[in-house]
Amino acid sequence: MSHAIIASIYEAKLIAWNAARSEKLKIVFENTAYTPMVGETYLRAFTIPGDTASNTLGGDHRLFTGVFQISIIAPAGTGKTKTNPIADELTSLFPLYVRDTKNGFVVTPMTPVDQGPGITGDSTYTVPLSFSYRSDTTP
Secondary structure, three states, rough: HHHHHHHHHHHHHHHHHHHHHHOEEEEEEEEOOOOOOOEEEEEEEEEEEEEOOOOOOOOEEEEEEEEEEEEEEEEEEOOOHHHHHHHHHHHHHHHOOOOOOOOEEEEEEOOOEEOOOOOOOOOEEEEEEEEEEEEOOOO
């Protein structure tokens, strides 16, 4: 269940960032169907949970790790003029080691936001951004 809390923390942060932007983007979260408009740039965001561990012999600790990924999807043939500024904004939104909290549950980015290589499809150009997270809790 705590991976769901982590997803909700990062999704809420992304929604708040988008709400403050002058040029709003559609954000598509996991397991949500979406057909973009022609020429639209939008985001796909999801968590990739890792293993849940316990670092104590008494079992009174839980370690949740994983990756949060945001893919910027722009029309093919538009170059990086749309994706680079958005990537910069998202990199600033998730600074390294910042503690985000929801109802006492804390999660922290453990790696800087990393931009992967652009992926060119028939009609889209996708730029993946991701970072690893960690949360230590007691059940």
